[in-house]
Amino acid sequence: MTTHFGSGRAWQEKVTHQWVETITSKFVDRKQVFIEGQVDATFVHADFKQYGVLQYKIFRVHCRNDERHRRLRNASNKSHLINI
Numbered sequence: 001m002t003t004h005f006g007s008g009r010a011w012q013e014k015v016t017h018q019w020v021e022t023i024t025s026k027f028v029d030r031k032q033v034f035i036e037g038q039v040d041a042t043f044v045h046a047d048f049k050q051y052g053v054l055q056y057k058i059f060r061v062h063c064r065n066d067e068r069h070r071r072l073r074n075a076s077n078k079s080h081l082i083n084i
Helices: 008-026 041-050 065-075
Strands: none
Touching: 008 041
């Protein structure tokens, strides 16, 4: 990830952009679309603005770092994301 994008933040920006691009092209007929995952709201705001999406809401759910680490390590098998 760092090798390809330079940082975890840059990777997250790219992935968020891809999700918003998908939502605005493939799910335009839907009233509601839900993105789940670790995301920086700054990227969501910028991308929705770029695509002309004016009505959206962001809900944040936080969990303790130890729980997030457990989920990444065990449930997702993505322990490489723990320090991002």
